[in-house]
Amino acid sequence: MMNSKISVISKLFFTWLIVFVLWLAFTTSIEIYEVLTGLFISFIISLFTFKSFTSRGLKGLSPIKLIYVIKYIFVFLIALVKANFHVAKIVLSPSLPINPGIVEFESKLDSDFAKMILANSITLTPGTLSVDVIGNRFYIHWLEVKDSDSEVAFNEIAKQFEDVLLKIYS
Amino acid sequence: MIVIEYLAYFLITLGAVFLFLGALGIFRMPDIYTRIQAGTKSSTLGAMSLVLGTGLLGFVSFTPGYPWLIKTIIIVIFVAIANPLSSHALARGAYKDKIAPFTKENIDAYQEVEKNIEEEMEDAK
Structure with a gap:
């Protein structure tokens, strides 16, 4: 609670920045009136929402972290395309080679937001679907269970995402 | 420009194919969880590349795009x-x-957890 004042300002500016960038993306215009209106409106919106929008404020914006965010997007897109083709193959094969089941594993992430990103990435990659997250334990419905052991499940499903996420949220 | 246009057509076709495969998956899978897998998942790449292809097509067809x-x-x-x-x-x-x-193979790690949660809720009553 010592630096609560700084973090309030940093949270406010972070929210303002994100909302303003979103405004720019929606209007796709840099005319002076549009930009001024956007600055004003996004400031009002961020006044109301900054408390629940971010917990880290401007600290999340260091350039090294930004590089890892871009790396994460690439890792995620490659996994998405690969897994999509894999599921397409399963759907098209006449014998329907599936072995579904719910496996669990433990994650080392401690930030709530990072856990949400990990669970959402797991759900977006076809073949895996996060059913629930309780504390650090992830419960994943898996279309093709290779081994019900949690170590194997973690390495197969989440390791590639978690490695990058640990670098962003540490 | 012509390359981007063909890329856009490729993405739209790919999206349509994956949306079709998603529908086929919903039809073929045995229960609700596997259907969620097939349906919503094939539609991620399907919907994403379809929308992105439309965007690229708009990018080359209009000024400013x-x-x-x-x-x-x-x-x-x-x-x-x-x-x-x-x-x-x-x-x-x-x-x-x-x-x-x-x-x-009867793999269901969530069963125990769900039981515990229900017992706790009944205790609370």
């Missing part, structure tokens, strides 16, 4: 946020409604 591209990228991001949330809610809701997942 960049608003199309930026807005479609925003749609893709919103799909990427909303899709996993809804499929997670569906799967968890189905489990809470005691629909047992179809399994061949």
